[in-house]
Amino acid sequence: MSAAVEHTDSATEANHDAHGHEHGHDGHVPKDSYFIKIAIILAVVTALETSTYWWPESLSAAATPALLIMMAIKFFMIVSIFMHLKFDSKIFSFMFYTGLGLAVFVYLVFLFTFQFFRT
Amino acid sequence: MADIAVHDVDHAHTDHGAYEDHAPHATSTGLSNNKLSMWLFLGSECLLFGGLISTYMLYRGRHEAGPGPDQIFDIPLTSVSSFILLMSSLTMVLAVNSAKRKDDRNTSLWLTITALLGALFVGGQVYEFTSFYHEGLGFTTSLFGSSFYTLTGFHGVHVTLGIIMLMVVVFIMQRDRITGDKAEVVELVGLYWHFVDVVWVIIFTLVYLIPS
Numbered sequence: 001m002s003a004a005v006e007h008t009d010s011a012t013e014a015n016h017d018a019h020g021h022e023h024g025h026d027g028h029v030p031k032d033s034y035f036i037k038i039a040i041i042l043a044v045v046t047a048l049e050t051s052t053y054w055w056p057e058s059l060s061a062a063a064t065p066a067l068l069i070m071m072a073i074k075f076f077m078i079v080s081i082f083m084h085l086k087f088d089s090k091i092f093s094f095m096f097y098t099g100l101g102l103a104v105f106v107y108l109v110f111l112f113t114f115q116f117f118r119t
Numbered sequence: 120m121a122d123i124a125v126h127d128v129d130h131a132h133t134d135h136g137a138y139e140d141h142a143p144h145a146t147s148t149g150l151s152n153n154k155l156s157m158w159l160f161l162g163s164e165c166l167l168f169g170g171l172i173s174t175y176m177l178y179r180g181r182h183e184a185g186p187g188p189d190q191i192f193d194i195p196l197t198s199v200s201s202f203i204l205l206m207s208s209l210t211m212v213l214a215v216n217s218a219k220r221k222d223d224r225n226t227s228l229w230l231t232i233t234a235l236l237g238a239l240f241v242g243g244q245v246y247e248f249t250s251f252y253h254e255g256l257g258f259t260t261s262l263f264g265s266s267f268y269t270l271t272g273f274h275g276v277h278v279t280l281g282i283i284m285l286m287v288v289v290f291i292m293q294r295d296r297i298t299g300d301k302a303e304v305v306e307l308v309g310l311y312w313h314f315v316d317v318v319w320v321i322i323f324t325l326v327y328l329i330p331s
Contacts, residue, residue: 052328067324067328067329068324071321074317082211102165102166
């Protein structure tokens with residue numbers, strides 16, 4: 001039985017390799033190299049984020065939106081790829097994003113109430 | 120024969136839509152209840168950290184009695200800490216992949232490296248807190264100080280709990296004491312660890328990098 005499963009796994013991998021896929025679809029386990037590439041992208045984005053600290057004064061207006069965009073990119077890359085939400089059941093995504101959406105809504109209301117965004 | 124077997128495996132995955140390389144769970148959803156609970160817990164943690172982050176955002180300008188964020192934050196040091204925590208997420212995902220391949224030796228190795236990187240991050244945070252204290256920012260110095268220490272302290276406690284969880288998993292794996300699905304246990308700890316990392320991604324940007 002286990003031999004049959006191993007044979008199946010190796011056949012699946014061979015099938016993937018033949019198509020040059022680094023990660024699977026519909027629930028296949030992505031390879032280590034795929035995660036390493038994602039980590040390199042995340043490291044580059046982190047370096048870009050840090051570089052905003054030394055941006056000249058003339059670019060400071062663009063720094064905040066750029067930082068928020070880079071933060072969102074990193075957040076969704078980690079959640080969907082490292083935490084496997086992209087490859088997993090949609091129920092898990094629903095569980096997590098419901099909590100996240102509720103938190104964002106509640107605390108935006110909180111910040112508006114205390115006039116945080118008033119210039 | 121191999122083609123038929125491959126087709127069967129694909130069919131099983133498609134039916135349940137789950138990232139699981141084993142038979143579906145005997146639950147009403149066909150998914151692991153443990154994993155479902157972990158995602159529900161992480162969803163609720165968003166509310167906890169949302170509260171702490173928004174309270175900090177509200178009070179970060181209130182530092183009449185002591186130093187403010189621009190005077191004390193050491194961005195290069197915090198960037199290195201952030202990079203370390205980010206790399207611990209990579210080692211964690213490699214541990215999960217090793218566990219799915221039933222490679223216990225590499226699973227333990229990656230889990231240990233993840234715990235060490237986490238400890239390095241916590242060490243950096245302790246150093247940062249100590250230097251801030253010496254620069255005059257105590258917990259009760261100002262509203263900025265209170266909200267900053269509460270937010271980053273809560274995160275530090277989460278990282279510390281994650282390190283303990285990682286070491287416990289390594290310990291019980293080496294003694295072969297895990298009953299049930301070993302890969303799922305590693306994956307659950309992994310989900311918690313990645314969440315802690317993702318919270319730091321937000322803290323690093325909103326607290327440290329965006330000027331007040």
